[in-house]
Amino acid sequence: MSKPKSKSSPPELNPRTTKYEFLGPPGAFLISFGVPSLIYALYYGCSEESGGCPPPGLTLSSITSTLAALPTHASLLLSSSFWTATLPKVWSSIHDTNATLAYLAWYTFCVVAWAVLPGSQVSGTLIRDGTTKSYKINAFSTFLLALGLTTGVLFQQGPGGFTFLYEHWVGFVTASIGMSIVQAIGVYLWSFRDGALLAMGGNSGNTLYDWYIGRELNPSIWGFDIKTFNELRPGLILWVLVDISMICEQAVRRGGWAGVTDSMWLVALFQIGYVADGLFNEPAILTTMDITTDGFGFMLAVGDLAWVPFVYSLQARYLVFHPVELGPIATALIVAVNATGYWIFREANSSKNDFRNGKDTRGLAYLTTASGSKLITSGWWGRSRHPNYFGDLLMALAWSLPTGFDTPITYFYVTYFAVLLIHRQRRDDAHCEKKYGKDWETYKKMVPYRIIPYVY
Ligand SMILES: NC(=O)C1=CN([C@@H]2O[C@H](COP(=O)(O)OP(=O)(O)OC[C@H]3O[C@@H](n4cnc5c(N)ncnc54)[C@H](OP(=O)(O)O)[C@@H]3O)[C@@H](O)[C@H]2O)C=CC1
């Protein structure tokens, strides 16, 4: 951090949070319990281990009747003998020592790569204590190194040498969730040290809520910023390795590389391209609301470390045990959807970054606000207030379409993503309304659509 102001922050720098998000502590409890449960549910509800996608016995009515029967079993659920008998069984089915060790080795690799690989230093946005943080930019080199090592394994051992992630799926999920819990507890406790700058939304005083939403804005140690590190490296790159492992598993089952289906190639290449783009444009992450505004707590930790690699890769995992041959016409159509989405996403993000960095070459029209910041009013930013979300959503659709229409479960990703982005757009709108006041009203009149031009 440059220009440290004083050792201990003045109290007004960390005001009490008075407004809850995500329905407050009950919502924090439900999401903290629900997100890990959903990651397991998406595996057990869609895998060959459990018999299909969904497994034959799992119907909507079987789920509702089980849930309806829960109150009648309440006394059983409250008895300690039930838990002492059940918990060890559950733990042994989801815990896997080899996967845990491999996960820890992977996380360590990412930290060492951050420390050792060269990278330029880039300043983040101005923080409300008057300082800026400096970040080492080498996520893309870490990605290339990981890909290089993986390619080496594949050359030496063939596809059979990289099926470990498919085979130890649940063990990896448990390890990554464990890592998220440990980190969230660690940064929560660390945030009570003298001088810590807290997130405006993470200082409610409610332990569960603050632990979940993230109490400290930028927890870091010796220049290692845990939030930006987690957002781009261990989870995002692992997602690519998971996809590669799914390609390998399919290759092993179908007689070699030539047996890998067009649908698998599409899903994997689209997603690898998306991750490569995010890592290549690493400094762009520094202006996202996760970095500038949100604290780092369990929500982001589990999102970055467990949700991204093991939920975003569901379609590729499904294609391992349910191969789909698309043929040239469907392939071309899906490529077109992805390319359109990518073009809108990249053009919107690049034009905003160039514009805000004083490097606009497109001659964009803008509105100058009373705060001094300028809001673009033409090009993609004149068509909707979040054109980048629109592009991202089109890509999400293109990542589900290759799985065909035999199950709705592989459309979970695009559905969840729509909910996430609608919620995110509302949060960002509230943030801009607060920051720009009347100017934001004027901008909203000029650009009435939220995400999808002429639709929403
Ligand atoms: N794959 C995934 O799981 C996810 C991907 N994403 C992607 O991450 C990217 C970043 O998203 P996010 O941080 O939410 O938001 P944006 O990159 O869209 O940034 C929003 C900010 O941009 C500024 N802004 C708003 N309107 C304008 C305008 N007209 N002209 C100039 N600046 C404007 C405002 O900040 P200011 O205060 O500076 O004016 C606003 O707060 C997106 O592409 C999104 O799709 C996001 C979430 C999950």
Ligand SMILES: CC(C)=CCC[C@@H](C)[C@H]1CC=C2C3=C(CC[C@@]21C)[C@@]1(C)CC[C@H](O)C(C)(C)[C@@H]1CC3
């Ligand atoms: C279910 C749950 C707990 C959700 C938490 C949300 C997170 C999964 C996402 C919040 C913002 C994200 C971003 C990316 C990945 C998903 C999370 C962490 C991102 C790194 C993906 C790659 C993109 O290019 C990106 C850099 C723009 C993007 C930034 C936001």
